[in-house]
Amino acid sequence: MHTDDYVPYPEEFARRYRAAGYWRDETFGQMLRDRAAAHGDRIALVSGGERWTYRDLDRRADRLAAGLRRLGVRAGDRVVVQLPTTPAFYEVCFALFRLGALPVFALPAHRSAEIGYFCEFTEAVAYVIPDRFADFDYRALAAEVKVPHVIVDGDAGPYTSLDSLRGDAPVPLPAPAPDDIAFLQLSGGSTGVPKLIPRTHDDYIYSFRASAEICALSEDTVYLCALPAAHNFPMSSPGVFGTLYAGGRAVLIPHGGPDTAFPAIAAEKVTITALVPPLALLWADAAARTAHDLSSLRLLQVGGAKLSEEAARRIGPALGCDLQQVFGMAEGLVNYTRFDDPEDTVVTTQGRPISPDDEILIVDDHDRPVRPGQTGHLLTRGPYTIRGYYRAAEHNRVAFTADGHYRTGDLVRQTPTGHLIVEGRAKDQINRGGEKIAAEEVENHLLAHPAVHDASVVAVPDTYLGERTRAYIVPRTPGTPLGAKDLRHFLRERGLAAYKIPDLFEFVEALPTTAVGKISKAGLRSLPERT
Numbered sequence: 001m002h003t004d005d006y007v008p009y010p011e012e013f014a015r016r017y018r019a020a021g022y023w024r025d026e027t028f029g030q031m032l033r034d035r036a037a038a039h040g041d042r043i044a045l046v047s048g049g050e051r052w053t054y055r056d057l058d059r060r061a062d063r064l065a066a067g068l069r070r071l072g073v074r075a076g077d078r079v080v081v082q083l084p085t086t087p088a089f090y091e092v093c094f095a096l097f098r099l100g101a102l103p104v105f106a107l108p109a110h111r112s113a114e115i116g117y118f119c120e121f122t123e124a125v126a127y128v129i130p131d132r133f134a135d136f137d138y139r140a141l142a143a144e145v146k147v148p149h150v151i152v153d154g155d156a157g158p159y160t161s162l163d164s165l166r167g168d169a170p171v172p173l174p175a176p177a178p179d180d181i182a183f184l185q186l187s188g189g190s191t192g193v194p195k196l197i198p199r200t201h202d203d204y205i206y207s208f209r210a211s212a213e214i215c216a217l218s219e220d221t222v223y224l225c226a227l228p229a230a231h232n233f234p235m236s237s238p239g240v241f242g243t244l245y246a247g248g249r250a251v252l253i254p255h256g257g258p259d260t261a262f263p264a265i266a267a268e269k270v271t272i273t274a275l276v277p278p279l280a281l282l283w284a285d286a287a288a289r290t291a292h293d294l295s296s297l298r299l300l301q302v303g304g305a306k307l308s309e310e311a312a313r314r315i316g317p318a319l320g321c322d323l324q325q326v327f328g329m330a331e332g333l334v335n336y337t338r339f340d341d342p343e344d345t346v347v348t349t350q351g352r353p354i355s356p357d358d359e360i361l362i363v364d365d366h367d368r369p370v371r372p373g374q375t376g377h378l379l380t381r382g383p384y385t386i387r388g389y390y391r392a393a394e395h396n397r398v399a400f401t402a403d404g405h406y407r408t409g410d411l412v413r414q415t416p417t418g419h420l421i422v423e424g425r426a427k428d429q430i431n432r433g434g435e436k437i438a439a440e441e442v443e444n445h446l447l448a449h450p451a452v453h454d455a456s457v458v459a460v461p462d463t464y465l466g467e468r469t470r471a472y473i474v475p476r477t478p479g480t481p482l483g484a485k486d487l488r489h490f491l492r493e494r495g496l497a498a499y500k501i502p503d504l505f506e507f508v509e510a511l512p513t514t515a516v517g518k519i520s521k522a523g524l525r526s527l528p529e530r531t
């Protein structure tokens with residue numbers, strides 16, 4: 001890949017991370033090869049009636065890599081992958097990893113606005129989709145996107161079927177280097193267009209290997225992937241990749257609701273899973289009424305958004321297992337509460353970093369360290385935190401400090417034990433039950449409506465989701481009949497993912513401004529709700 005595309009770790013840091021044993025020259029392709037050699041007959045992935053052993057997954061990855069190569073996919077190429085949580089998701093990942101091509105991880109909820117952007121921005125050579133998922137036909141979405149190849153898991157219609165690429169005999173392929181970029185992950189972001197996160201084999205494998213150790217994963221682990229597979233949390237914290245690293249078994253389900261998850265836990269004797277807070281609360285309530293045996297569950301990880309202390313105290317006992325809080329980000333840094341933490345620490349903090357070499361700085365608005373225990377902006381640098389976004393030189397100058405610390409946009413304080421407590425957020429983002437929405441992205445789409453003069457999008461508290469989205473709209477001509485319904489329809493027509501469409505709309509004559517004339521989001525957040 002072109003070196004202008006990403007910011008490599010400085011050589012002195014890379015040397016240090018290797019010397020410390022974090023980076024062990026492992027690659028995804030070799031990792032799967034080694035696991036298949038060590039326990040080829042053990043089950044790696046379970047989904048509905050399908051059960052793939054480590055050997056199945058290894059062979060399938062080889063064959064699909066050969067098929068993709070025949071199609072023209074080469075090392076360094078980008079391929080947008082928008083698959084639900086199925087074995088095919090991992091088959092495609094490992095095939096691309098073996099080729100040295102880069103998956104660009106899209107979420108099933110993304111629509112033409114996001115997918116069109118990913119394909120164009122990364123100059124993707126292919127786009128991989130299911131035929132249908134959750135009452136949506138992804139082939140219709142593909143028709144709106146410009147990309148050389150569309151590959152469909154299932155009924156391909158006019159496109160290339162994944163099946164047609166699965167029959168090739170494996171071909172020898174040059175292995176990617178451990179410090180090569182392995183894939184592009186999506187940032188929650190706070191900018192007009194989503195930013196992409198380049199992760200290397202070295203850094204990512206370290207993050208889930210160390211996570212697997214912290215969570216005590218082993219060959220006996222049965223991990224339930226209840227969140228969308230493409231999300232960083234169920235992918236690597238320790239997630240499905242950490243489970244495969246440990247030789248365990250991953251159970252894949254299409255949705256994380258109790259109706260789907262509880263039978264899967266009972267049938268497969270699931271030992272660990274990861275949830276966002278609203279889902280964890282739903283499970284805790286449903287557990288009281290379920291006939292399914294959940295007693296195999298030992299650890300419930302909750303992260304992606306702030307879990308209240310009250311909820312944290314309730315969840316473990318309700319599900320009869322340990323709770324672990326996880327505060328992570330696709331850019332890198334992940335914090336966990338530990339098994340030997342006192343209960344108060346587990347319910348009141350969001351954990352401490354994975355690595356002794358995760359550098360944590362908590363600073364004021366002028367980048368000066370705050371006093372110990374005070375709240376400030378979290379900056380971080382370390383062996384699995386990126387040094388820059390993909391093809392974003394300009395944005396990188398504001399998102400990173402001159403010496404390479406990532407500005408997380410989170411407001412935190414640190415306890416004397418090194419645990420972090422998330423106190424809020426400085427970035428202009430809505431965290432809707434773990435799904436991140438950049439206010440500016442939604443505002444730009446709203447401003448494209450001919451009858452909208454101005455628009456501002458803010459988070460408002462919500463008892464179930466934690467936060468939801470409210471849009472303030474200044475119509476172009478006061479009194480024009482412009483309603484929430486029109487704007488929702490307009491955003492859907494523009495191909496915006498449903499979770500980004502504001503929950504509430506307020507029509508106002510003007511937006512409050514700050515002393516220097518900028519729109520005051522704080523002013524908007526404090527306005528009383530009228531609808």
Ligand code: OOB
Nearest residue numbers: 188232233237303304305306326327328329330422
């Ligand atoms: C995870 O990753 P992203 O990239 O979707 O979102 C990262 C952001 C953080 O900067 C923070 O604002 C928020 O999500 N967040 C939390 C949190 N975990 C994430 N805020 C409060 N409490 C928490 N426990 O969300 C993610 C990635 C890996 C593991 C877990 C979560």
